[in-house]
Amino acid sequence: MCxxxxxxxxxxxxxxxxxxxVPDFLPRYNIAPSSAIxxxxxxxxxxxxxxxxxxxRLIPSWAKDPALSNKPINARTKTVYEKPLFRHPFK
Numbered sequence: 651m652c653x654x655x656x657x658x659x660x661x662x663x664x665x666x667x668x669x670x671x672v673p674d675f676l677p678r679y680n681i682a683p684s685s686a687i688x689x690x691x692x693x694x695x696x697x698x699x700x701x702x703x704x705x706x707r708l709i710p711s712w713a714k715d716p717a718l719s720n721k722p723i724n725a726r727t728k729t730v731y732e733k734p735l736f737r738h739p740f741k
Contacts, residue, residue, distance in 0.1 A: 653723045655681050657688065664690075670699045683707055683723045710735050 658677045665672040668690055681687055686703040693700055708723065709716050712734075725736040 653683055657681060668699055670701070672701050681706070708735070711738070
């Protein structure tokens, strides 16, 4: 798996799709792990949606420093249930 993705839809297209106001932003063609990315949350049952920026990464439950979580983004299928980092999320 590559570990990178793109966001090519315009803010207008996202606003139309989700029926909400979205701030203007430019397309991004190289979104890497630990980058801030736009995510849409549904806040409550009244279908109130909000666009927020999140960091794409996995922070191990035992990590005292979130900087340690910048490296692992993929798990191998043969060992996903053995590695402490992926064992619990895999279950």
